[in-house]
Amino acid sequence: MKKIITLLIISVLSISLSSEELTKVGVVDISKIYNRYIKESADARKLEIYLKDVEDQISQRSVEIDHIEQELTKARDDDNEALITELETDLKIKRQNRQEYSKHKKREYEAMISSESTKSEFSEKLVEAIKQIGLQKGFSVILRKSDPDMIWYHNDVDITDLVIQNLMN
Numbered sequence: 752m753k754k755i756i757t758l759l760i761i762s763v764l765s766i767s768l769s770s771e772e773l774t775k776v777g778v779v780d781i782s783k784i785y786n787r788y789i790k791e792s793a794d795a796r797k798l799e800i801y802l803k804d805v806e807d808q809i810s811q812r813s814v815e816i817d818h819i820e821q822e823l824t825k826a827r828d829d830d831n832e833a834l835i836t837e838l839e840t841d842l843k844i845k846r847q848n849r850q851e852y853s854k855h856k857k858r859e860y861e862a863m864i865s866s867e868s869t870k871s872e873f874s875e876k877l878v879e880a881i882k883q884i885g886l887q888k889g890f891s892v893i894l895r896k897s898d899p900d901m902i903w904y905h906n907d908v909d910i911t912d913l914v915i916q917n918l919m920n
Contacts, residue, residue, distance in 0.1 A: 777890035778904045779881055780911040782897065787915050788873065798863060805856045812849040819845060880917040884910045 789795055819842045826834040885893050888910065894901060896909070 774891045775889055775908075776904075777885055777888065777893040777908045777910045778896050778901070779893055779914055780896040780909070781877070783911050784877065784915055784918070785873070788877075788918050791919060798860070801860065801863070805853075805860070808856075809849060809853055812845065812852065816842065816845050816849065876918055877914070880914045881910070884913045884917060888913075 819838055823835065823838040823842060826838055881893055884890075890908075890910070893910065896904075896911070
């Protein structure tokens with residue numbers, strides 16, 4: 752009888768112990784993800800294209816200014832006062848337009864970078880990617896790598912690169 756009770760207790764304990772699920776904790780480096788995502792995202796490529804277009808426009812305007820300066824030098828050599836006055840006025844206007852264009856495009860660019868919609872879209876994508884990877888890998892909890900309470904973790908629980916891959920696809 753004692754053997755049966757002992758076996759029964761052991762079997763009940765083993766069933767209850769095996770039914771306990773371990774909490775699997777993952778770690779993610781948000782700053783690394785943000786830096787990689789910003790550098791390689793479609794939004795970053797749009798910003799690069801925008802900057803290239805602006806630089807091309809400024810360069811084109813500078814070429815026009817250089818051409819007018821050459822004409823002005825020639826007009827001064829020829830002592831053509833009427834043409835000198837006209838070219839100086841044109842040169843002044845072109846320089847002001849280039850400067851205003853440059854300032855305007857710089858403000859536009861800064862607005863594009865600091866756009867709250869871009870930040871919130873990224874945050875939404877990031878949270879969704881972390882959830883997906885966490886569920887795929889069986890994690891119960893995902894913590895920030897920069898958490899001050901984090902003392903140590905094994906690299907196997909770091910899902911940062913997986914999240915980056917998910918965001919880039």
